[in-house]
Amino acid sequence: xxxxxxxxxxxxxxxxxxxxxxxxxxxxxxxxxxxxxxxxxxxxxxxxxxxxxxxxxxxxxxxxxxxxxxxxxxxxxxxxxxxxxxxxxxxxxxxxxxxxxxxxxxxxxxxxxxxxxxxxxxxxxxxxxxxxxxxxxxxxxxxxxxxxxxxxxxxxxxxx
Numbered sequence: 241x242x243x244x245x246x247x248x249x250x251x252x253x254x255x256x257x258x259x260x261x262x263x264x265x266x267x268x269x270x271x272x273x274x275x276x277x278x279x280x281x282x283x284x285x286x287x288x289x290x291x292x293x294x295x296x297x298x299x300x301x302x303x304x305x306x307x308x309x310x311x312x313x314x315x316x317x318x319x320x321x322x323x324x325x326x327x328x329x330x331x332x333x334x335x336x337x338x339x340x341x342x343x344x345x346x347x348x349x350x351x352x353x354x355x356x357x358x359x360x361x362x363x364x365x366x367x368x369x370x371x372x373x374x375x376x377x378x379x380x381x382x383x384x385x386x387x388x389x390x391x392x393x394x395x396x397x398x399x400x
Contacts, residue, residue, distance in 0.1 A: 270319040277312035284308045303350055310346035337375045344371050
């Protein structure tokens, strides 16, 4: 009964097809989110430029536009994560952590210092250090691939 191996199990094959189909739907939806985000960036910039004083962006305006840009860039990073998963059937931790770093950077950029309390700042600082440290560790760790044994039983397996 175990001759088929886990990759040949009909239920597993069916469930993997559902997962791959779901990931493809997520990719399509993420492209829609990215397009809506680009439209939002354009609309935000248009509104900020036309608000009095016209054709002048204040620092809060620029930070608002930066926040909108960063949100679109984060969506693009998530789309890249999805497409890599579809191509390679693996989640790349380094890319996921880089996406998290972008999200943290966006939060730092748009942070309103007048409304943020000391605990908010300490929490955000801890998040920056943790995400940066995780990225550094993943970047410095040599890449490896897990090689699964062949489906054919080897001569050593008879001794177990």
